[in-house]
Amino acid sequence: MNIGKHLSDNMNRPRCHGLQFNDLASLAAGVKSLVYTSVHGVDDARLLDRLCADLKLKKVTLGNNESVSNSPITDVLIGTNAKKLEAAKKAYKNVLSLEWGIALDYPECCVKSYIAWNAKTGNEDLIRHIYARSPAGKTFPFWMNNVFNYYSRLIRPGDRLKYAAFSKLNQGMDRESIIPWHPCSYLCAETVKKGKLIYDVMKRHMPFTAASRKAMLSKPIVFWDNFLFAILNGQCRKMDGGFIIAYKGLSRPKSLIGRETEKMLSGPENLWLSARGKITNPAELRLPGNHVVIPFAF
Ligand SMILES: [Zn+2]
Secondary structure, eight states: OOOTTTSSSOTTSOOOTTSOHHHHHHHHHTSOSEEEEEEOHHHHHHHHHHHHHHHTOEEEEEEEEEOTTSOEEEEEEEESOHHHHHHHHHHTTOTTSHHHHHHTTOOHHHHHHHHHHHHSSSOOOHHHHHHHTSOTTOOEEGGGOOTTOOTTTOOSTTHHHHHHHHHHHTTTOOOOOSSSSOOSSTTOHHHHHHHHHHHHHHHHHOHHHHHHHHHHHTSOEEEEETTEEEEEEEEEEEETTEEEEEEEEEESSOOSOOHHHHHHHHSOSEEEEOTTSOEEESTTOOOOSSOEEEOEEO
């Protein structure tokens, strides 16, 4: 598969905007054999057809849908195997089924965990659900970080409006993750392994994009809720049964937290955490609300 023309740092590469680089890298890495994507308008459709011709991929059209920012889109599947594409087309009738997740080559443990989260009433954000199922006292590899991936996650009233505000705040920034699915835990063995393969493909074909994503995704995050978080511009290390974070101010993308909280967090240059991500020192740092620090690292 000659993917270099499409998976590249060259800004003049042909690009169908609905198709994420991480999905394309998953195909090239052999982690996935088909990808669920969408086209928005005739130009997008033409670009996707060109990509399919270049990479000898088959395309199946699923139907009309709406993007996270409420634009009309057409859902499509692209992949190498006609039989698998047909099976996925059938499973598309219920996108909250195990069959659909498995058809898309997502790890079964992660699909099951996502479905369990979605079925809960009064949902906590998906990131909280995943963090609660992750082991304490360990840092998480950066390619597991899905905090800025809002696909399949905006299901509470008001989420779409917040997404619009968040997007405006971070316009033009590449906020795409490395793994194109939501893991069941930040140390899910299968996702850790597959995510590394996807990252390696990105690093080989688009080193600048890969490096900038690594820098964005490898920082510890103080997390309250889907659009309320602060990225600490530094590194998290294990220490004395917990963690220490050395950092200087906050990093992008910016979230919808208030100026006051931003200021409080910009002050200290070191934070000490318990194994479960609670800030233990400095004691005078009194952040509002229920939060946890998620120890993403290199
Ligand atoms: Zn999993």
